Amino acid sequence: MNRTTLALGTAAALLAGGTADAQSDRRTTISPYIELSQVLDADLKGGDVVTYSEVAVGIDAATNTPRVQAQISYRYERRIGEGHDIGDADVNTGLARIDAKVAPGLSLDAGGLATRSRNDIRGAAPGILTGNVDNISQVYTVYGGPSYRGHAGAVALSADYGIGYTKVTTPTTGTGTPGQRLDYYDHSLGQTASVGASVAPGAMLPVGVSVGAGYQREDGAQLDQRFEGYHARGDVLAPVAATVALTAGVGYEKIDVSQKDALLTAAGVPVQDGDGRFVTDPTSPRRVAYRTDGVYYDAGVVWHPNHRTSVEAHVGRRYGSTSYTGTATYQASKSVGLAVNVYDTVETFGQQLRQGVANLPTSFVDSRDQFGQQFNGCVFGTSGAAPGGCLNSAFQSISTASFRARGVDAVLSAKRGLSTYGFAAGYTNRELYAPNVPSGIVVYGEEDQSYYGQLFYGRALSRVSGINANAFLNYYTSDLPGSAGTISYGATAAYYHYFGRLGTTASLGVYNAKTEGQPSDPSLQALLGARYQF
Template sequence: MRGLHHSIAGRHALMALAPLCLAGTALAQTTGTATGGTLSYGSTGLGDDTVTGEGDGTSAAKQPHAPGGRPGSPIKPQRRTKIRPYLEVDQDLLAELTPYDDVVTYTTLAAGADVSFGGRRTEGAASIRYEHRFFEAGAHGGSDAVSGLARVRREILPRTLYFEVGGLAARTGFTPTGGTLLNTLANNGSTGQIWSVYGGPALTTHAGVVAINAGYSVGYTEIGSLHSYVPASGGGALDVFDHSLSQQGSLSASVRPGMVLPFGFGVNGGYLREDVSNLDQRLLDWRAGVQLVQPLTRSLALVGDIGWERVEVSQRDAVRDSSGNPVVGANGRYVTDMTQPRKMAYETDGLTWDVGVMWRPSRRTNASFYVGHRYDSMTYYGSFSYNPDRRSSLTVSVYDGISGFGSSIGNAVQQLPTDFEVSRNPFTGDIGGCAVGTSSGGCVNGVLGSAASSIFRGRGVNIAYGTQFGHVHAMVGAGYAWRRYIAASGTVLAEANGRVDRNWYLTGGISGPIDQRSSYGLTAFGALYRSDRVYAGDAANWGVIGSLNRQFTEKLLGTASLGIEGVNRQLTPDELDILARLGLRYIFR
């Protein structure tokens, strides 16, 4: 799902510059983050015969449409389909050193599956896990958690019609400032289960020399099982996102350079709608434009786009009691007053423009940078990707756009490669936040940095790098997310209007074999959340975890893990935990 936000599509933009065709531009809208399936402003695939996806994990960042598949790029079977379900039992110990002196032991039962698709017409990956914790000692109660990540693309008609589905599940905690902590063992404040799914088709065809591309996707996101929340001192109730439905579509017709004129040109249109249940918030965006691509050399092109765009953000107020205070429902969210008219929070329409360059000196390197005017201000975005060999990939993306919490998650998942591999926290089972494939990578950490319900303008950068040297695998992801929230005056969310949240994150890991039956893994993560609320303080969480694995039989795997995790806050006491685990996993091969 794309919320109004420019796709970091420079990587796919130059895929066909060798013959100097208009293979794509970064003038596209996406949701939420620097990563995303694109809702094109222009045709990003003029002459699909010249644009060939690698099939071993072409990410949505290289795709011209919201559903993420590159219409016209054949899916090459470069790996077999593998399905590995498993059952797992673990014995855990959690020693809280601060602010309390507490030791908790518990047993975890888990079931999950890791899947990779590598057929002739299907490619993708999925990792899903359910676990239940039985606490034996300490003050904690039992809990359930589901975590997972999936992105699968299916070719329906050869080189013409594709369909993609994907999703994310995660368990998160909320800080007194409204930020989120992907540390489900912390049993203070509020916790919630995040669910997000999306799906949709992409079509590419020709009418003579005119390339026609279209795409549509729909997504649903929800935070369920929200437990009690204690607001920061002096603050009101936390407005945690509930659920939303997002839809986006795109249509373009274009001609590549040299077919009719020396330069490439096209017309394009796009539509986005996101409906958020909290206070019936709504984001609408329509855009139409004309795009030109002028090749300068065989590896460099100049891109320009001019168009018209209309953006609306509106909402309703909460029900008020006799004293004028907003009413909070049993689910912990404000009760929407449907009897009152909708109030406009943000509205703009008029001409927009973007100019930029696309550079592709080789099949291994792609870069793009764009500057433009949108949302009544200047905007900057771009991308860089480098694949020195099949063992390494570097992806950098910079973004700017308007979206909601739900559409930003769908966008981030669409940005992941279809052959991604994820690492999991051995104590919580949660995904690590970043995923890397053979040709690209991406992270979802930034979009999960805050769970406020308000529509926002988001800017930021994401970096993902993965490499393999010998039998050792290493990965690092980092990023920065900036959000300025949009809310209508005279409503309960008016205080949030113009408020800025910032989130920095860093995660990394290394793993490899010790001998034929043993292996090791070491991961580290950290995140810092800041809000400019007067009564809000900074919050950070971090951790370092090491694991040893031993293959007892072909199907039985033993694991021993030791870690330290911390949560640091300005307004409440810090938390420091030592964790240990012994576990057995049975793999159904």
């Protein structure tokens, strides 16, 4: 069993242990299960049809107490091929989020993710991960750390520490461009630390003042990559009306991203290890992939008309060009909420993924539809206060290079009676960084981008039955050699019914992908399964 499977199991243990004194509390549920399924995958263009069986074990658990808010949904399945058309495989899928108050002012935030996702942005773009899918890697990530919030008179104090680990398996076949293959991500370990102090407007001065500093480092296995950053910043907040304030800030930032060269053959081709990853040249000096060292600044406006609505927008100068950031939240009711995030950061795949998981709600919608995008797209929350978040910006491709990520995400979730709705859309752009040396690495200065949308609908038909439906659309483009615009879209639906502890599920999915200059690839999927819930 891999370390992330263990970590997700540990999260379940923490969830159960954190509520050991409240097992009778109706807000706490723990439901392990075993499931058997039969899957059909049909190529609608070529006529090929494959079938296979699945044996799965999993756990769904959640708690919501004054001290602990947490949820975990984890599933391990063994796929058993039938005939020679599809091989056996192990698949791990799960999401865990925990926010626990361990002492006055002190809390613990932790999370974990196991999923499968697209690897190379130039390759295949499967949306329903059944059968022998190309260009897919299994991804694991975990993170955790304490946070402190307190006061010293009128001064609010904060301190945070986090540590996280990300692991990616080598992708399935059919990726990349011959002669121009990108390196495969392996694993990374990252740490962050920050401190801050702030004073609200009117407490000591007419304006609010905040100062903060932070440090982050990540060490990646591929080519001995290292990301190290320091920053310090000060802000002022000046109210200009009852619900409007102007804000401005200035800071100092230093980021160094470096790595070593790939070992080359006499012909100048990168040497690969047994897993297909580039081998590090032990004699190589450390090369700078990206560096910034200097002052950055921005100004903006904050609008907070009531406790349900908040909008904040900033424009400034950072990373050598104009930078736009902002957030907007609207909680229409206890069960209806909207969140919009505009971001501009320099980071790595591991950092972006761990931060994305940390931004997901501690109570989320877990669909019974195994054909839906299981935690590799947008995740919808169950309350208006935390409508959800998207991981698409990280999963548009799994990059070993660092990059500047700019984009926007919008998530809407709603619950009306027996129905639950979710809608999400976004855009992300990456400018890739790597040492500009003739070492066979082709990403320096190139950009890739994606547009995405996702819909979710769930309805309880009775106390023991219900339906789930998903629809998604993705479009990818890249400046990398050998790339072409790719669009993928699909829709899935599932019906489930429980007979006591035994439940049954029927799912159906349709999917299509089209790359410029190539024929489309439509397919149909079907599943029948039975689950016993302990």
